Amino acid sequence: MSKTIRNVAVLGHQGSGKTSLIESLSSVVSNRPKGSVERKNTISDYLPEEQSRLGSVRLSIVPIETEECIINLIDIPGNDDFIGEAISAVTIVKGAILVIDASSGVEVETVKHWNFLRKKNIPTLVFVNKMDKENVVFENILTEIREKLGKNAIPFCYPMGHNDNFDGFVNVVTLKARKYNGQICEDAEIYDDKKLKVFELNNMMVEAVAQTSEELLDKFFMGEPLTHEEIQVGLRSGVLAGELIPVLVGCATKNIGVHTTLRMLMDYLPNPSDLNPIMGYDDHQKEIYRKTLNEEPFSAFVFKTYVDSYSGTTSIFKINSGVLHAGDEVMIANTKKTFVVGQLFKICGNKQTAVRSLSAGDIGVLNKVEGLESSMTLCSLKQFIVYPKIEFPGAVYFKALETKSKGDIDKLGGVLAKMMLEDKSLEIRRNIETNQLLLGTLGVGHLTYILERMKNSYKLEVSLNDYKVVYRETIKASAHGTGRYIKQSGGSGFYGVVEMDFSPAKENIFTEEVFGGTVPKNYFPAVEKGFTEACEKGLLAGFPVIGVKACLKDGKYHAVDSNELSFKMASILAFKDAYLKCKPCILEPILEVTVTVHTQDVGTILSDLNSRRGRITGMDINSVKDQKITALVPEREILEYVNDLKSMTQGSGYFYQQFHSYDEAPSHIQEKILKEIKL
Secondary structure, eight states: OGGGEEEEEEEESTTSSHHHHHHHHHHHHHOOOOOOTTTTOOSSOOSHHHHHHTSOOSOEEEEEEOSSOEEEEEEOOOSGGGHHHHHHHHTTOSEEEEEEETTTOSOHHHHHHHHHHHHTTOOEEEEEEOTTSTTOOHHHHHHHHHHHTOTTEEESEEEEOSTTOOOEEEETTTTEEEEEOSSSEEEEOOOHHHHHHHHHHHHHHHHHHHTTOHHHHHHHHTTOOOOHHHHHHHHHHHHHTTSOEEEEEOBGGGTBTHHHHHHHHHHHSOOGGGSOOEEEEOTTSOEEEEOSSTTSOOEEEEEEEEEETTTEEEEEEEEEESOEETTOEEEETTTTEEEEOOOEEEEETTEEEEESEEOTTOEEEEESOTTOOTTOEEEOSSSOOBOOOOOOOOOOEEEEEEESSGGGHHHHHHHHHHHHHHOTTOEEEEETTTTEEEEEESSHHHHHHHHHHHHHHHOOOEEEEOOOOOOEEEESSOEEEEEEEEEOSSSSOEEEEEEEEEEEOSSOEEEEOOOTTSSOGGGHHHHHHHHHHHTTSOTTTSOOBOSEEEEEEEEEEOTTTOOHHHHHHHHHHHHHHHHGGGOEEEEEEEEEEEEEEOGGGHHHHHHHHHHTTOEEEEEEEOTTSOEEEEEEEEGGGOTTHHHHHHHHHTTOOEEEEEEEEEEEOOHHHHHHHHHHHHO
16 A cells, blocks of 8 residues: 555745646546635635635645555645745655746746755656746746756656647657647647657657666667657656656646646656655664555654644644554654554545554544644654654744733733644744743744734734844943941841952852951852842843952941841942943844855845844855855844845845844944933
8 A cells, every 4th residue: 555655745936836736636536626726715725814815824735546546745835934834744755746837937936945855855846837828938947947956857748839829738758749628638639840849859858768777778879769668667767866857837727737747746756665764763862764664663753733723733644654553552752652543534635534544655644642743753662763853944033922902811822832833933932021922933924824823713813013132231341349238227127238349251250259257158148149139130221231250358247237138238239339330331132143045146145244233254055056154143133134135135045043142232332222221
């Protein structure tokens, strides 16, 4: 059974027709009525948020079953804000279709997805969709594909049509034509004016196949025709090795090219028996491997989690090895927790169908398994294995959240926890200093979807505010401070006097150089506690103070009235006495930002980072020849950088960020910060 399974990701730029292609592939196999994105009735775009924007926002699985095999198609959003969905899917697939809009050519996200697939060595078919649009010139598109995706892109199909009207295509492999009659595609003769080009492409393809072995090459040069089987085997070998990129043509909405695409998914993409063993770790963190075979010990990887406000969690997994049956007891390898599989499901869009078992390579669903999340491993109780977790990009766009209704404050935390179970790219921070709850996303589109989902699924509405950058204070000079906390009015009072030196340091540190017992040792902790509390709020702007060394030099105590509170308060007063004499200043947070852009955009990005007071610390070229620029940039300068970068690079650039350090803000920036605080 496992040999008949294909797991295929469908990727491409937003609006290229991925969902429409999946809908067509599904309808031609099942003979069911075909839905459309515009009518909001496709299998994969079932969320209200997807239907309202006419585009996918999270991955969706649509299995199609022919007499020969099961193909699990995974519809992936084309918007870069949802790149986490692509990362999840590509982790478990071994084949892909890259969809290109013929009227738009190779767009930004097309290239990003292609680079992603190349990095994972995933065999890919390119489907040039919307060939029926006006002014489409296939040769121009093919040239662009070869320039941006690879010179080894070869047309497996060639468009037909007179007067620039696309009405069918020729399968270059089989030399058979298919023509659209206004309703369906049917067998046809190759147009005379297309024959020369088609036979030229066929010959080029046969030559490429002949070069895969000396035997075939000799046969080719001797003028002997290669058999269809030899051509098929050679082409499949080239596709699986990534040496050939098949280019198909069609129109998904009219079902043109859909049957041929289906055939090529079965013929050219890998089944589980073609796959290399999958690497994991045993209980001692040593590498072990599992083959995608039913005979292997059971193991599976959870690559996506959905949360429904009523039915709870849905864990979607791929079986990496072995067979899973309803009723089996299995282990969550990451936590060592075991559970019995109750019901086992297959998923199609938002519909689930109960099954008794699933084979190696297939995709399944478990519901309401406590503690089971994305990136976790399921395994046999007797044969432990844990697979590497998925690495998701960190959030780069933050906003402060507030509920519109005070009654929803308690509800907000639970809803956000569920959202984070679904989406590992989300980040939630509670900033105690500013009393803001921050929501971090990958961009404006990602944030908008999260807010829509909170409203639609959980009836929770929130408002957004800019988040406040958290600054620090420090000192640049040394000074002496005296603190006297004396209150004596009959009975036991308070008496504590300290003399302290304050100086710049790498971190806050307390020392003492007291001689002669002027301050008893048992009060030293109270003095240190007072210093620590004083640093919580600086006198310049009210920010926490860092980088100060406090040294207790001298003091006085009273045998009756002195106590810990007296010396703690005296320490605070000494800090206040010395602070403004220590030349305090404001420190701003500095982020380490890694920006990846095309070479032609480097000059623009360097100039822009410079205008943001950024300091370039490194430049490198990544695996796809894009430039990686690393810079240290003040946080206040890049609050909206995700939007600015997209604008400067036409959507091709992206970046990651992490906290690096605090650094003294320029005097004019300090003045701005002080004015902002007063407002």
